[in-house]
Amino acid sequence: MTRIVSFIIQKGGCGKTTTTVNTASYLSRQGYRVLAVDLDPQGNLTQHFGYDSESLDLTLLDLFQDNTRFDDVVLRRSESLHILPNNLASAAEEIPLFHTISREYLLRDVLFPVKNNYDYILIDCPPNLGLFSINALAASTDFIMVISPEFFPMKAIKPLYETYKMVRQKLNHSLQFRGVLMAMCDFRTRHSQEILKILQKNFPHKLFRAYIRTNVTLKEASAYGVPIFEYDEHSAGAFDYQNFVEEFLRDDDRNIRKREYYQRRFESLPVEEQEEIMLFAQRNLSSYNQSRLDLQNNNQALQEALLIERNKIIEKLFPYRASAMVEDWKK
Ligand SMILES: Nc1ncnc2c1ncn2[C@@H]1O[C@H](COP(=O)(O)OP(=O)(O)O)[C@@H](O)[C@H]1O
Numbered sequence: 065m066t067r068i069v070s071f072i073i074q075k076g077g078c079g080k081t082t083t084t085v086n087t088a089s090y091l092s093r094q095g096y097r098v099l100a101v102d103l104d105p106q107g108n109l110t111q112h113f114g115y116d117s118e119s120l121d122l123t124l125l126d127l128f129q130d131n132t133r134f135d136d137v138v139l140r141r142s143e144s145l146h147i148l149p150n151n152l153a154s155a156a157e158e159i160p161l162f163h164t165i166s167r168e169y170l171l172r173d174v175l176f177p178v179k180n181n182y183d184y185i186l187i188d189c190p191p192n193l194g195l196f197s198i199n200a201l202a203a204s205t206d207f208i209m210v211i212s213p214e215f216f217p218m219k220a221i222k223p224l225y226e227t228y229k230m231v232r233q234k235l236n237h238s239l240q241f242r243g244v245l246m247a248m249c250d251f252r253t254r255h256s257q258e259i260l261k262i263l264q265k266n267f268p269h270k271l272f273r274a275y276i277r278t279n280v281t282l283k284e285a286s287a288y289g290v291p292i293f294e295y296d297e298h299s300a301g302a303f304d305y306q307n308f309v310e311e312f313l314r315d316d317d318r319n320i321r322k323r324e325y326y327q328r329r330f331e332s333l334p335v336e337e338q339e340e341i342m343l344f345a346q347r348n349l350s351s352y353n354q355s356r357l358d359l360q361n362n363n364q365a366l367q368e369a370l371l372i373e374r375n376k377i378i379e380k381l382f383p384y385r386a387s388a389m390v391e392d393w394k395k
């Protein structure tokens with residue numbers, strides 16, 4: 065089943081777009097088929113993927129208005145990473161859309177015929193709880209709140225939670241609250257530490273353990289128009305986003321199958337090759353900023369990071385194909 069995940073908070077500058085872009089990029093590099101949806105008329109996601117949003121002839125808005133076909137709008141950045149772009153033209157059009165029938169389901173209806181072509185559809189929401197954000201929640205299977213641990217973003221949580229309850233009751237019964245991701249964190253300040261405590265208390269089971277540190281390479285990558293994994297794979301930003309997506313994937317069936325596949329592939333190799341791979345994995349690991357490993361249960365986190373590095377190498381040697389992978393391997 066396709067997972068449709070909204071990254072949402074009705075406040076700008078919390079890291080939603082950066083999170084959507086880098087999550088989409090990481091998942092597609094892992095062999096998943098991904099569609100990233102730019103639901104913000106500012107077109108930041110479109111730009112972060114390197115497109116000049118204002119020069120596009122067709123956008124998501126044309127699909128909402130039934131002017132054109134999906135295939136004519138979607139941008140194919142790579143075989144496994146597609147983008148539904150947006151630009152400022154649609155900002156003015158939100159109001160007229162208010163009068164269309166089933167206006168809350170515009171996005172759901174656009175995605176319905178194509179969703180089986182993707183493993184993940186990720187939606188970057190605008191910084192308000194207007195019609196577009198409601199459309200995102202009505203179309204999603206899951207949503208993740210993205211907040212920076214500061215005073216004003218915190219105030220956005222309660223109204224968003226109320227909106228979630230309303231959408232679940234009236235528009236989308238199966239919508240799941242997947243969790244809270246802290247992005248743009250600087251825990252050196254006492255203020256942030258206090259906010260962290262509040263979040264831990266209020267979301268004991270919903271707060272992702274992984275968090276995204278404030279890191280200038282993430283800003284540079286967005287200005288450069290590429291995901292962090294293409295800009296600097298060994299930056300702290302890449303490390304943090306990898307951690308987040310791996311945690312996000314952990315309870316996904318398909319990912320569990322994929323990890324088993326890597327394990328079996330690894331075990332099927334001669335011992336010398338296994339050792340060589342582990343050596344490479346360790347070398348990759350050492351180039352990361354290890355500071356945050358010290359913050360957690362050291363050994364467990366380190367073993368997990370090592371496994372991820374190992375699996376990346378196996379992926380390069382024996383690429384995983386999202387759909388037929390398990391069957392192929394059994395043959
Ligand atoms: N962890 C981070 N460290 C430093 N800069 C970041 C980080 N995350 C995002 N940014 C930058 O902050 C700005 C706002 O981030 P963005 O993802 O666009 O937030 P939102 O979509 O919630 O408005 C962008 O310029 C982006 O490059």
Ligand SMILES: [Mg+2]
Binds near residue numbers: 082104189
């Ligand atoms: Mg944004």
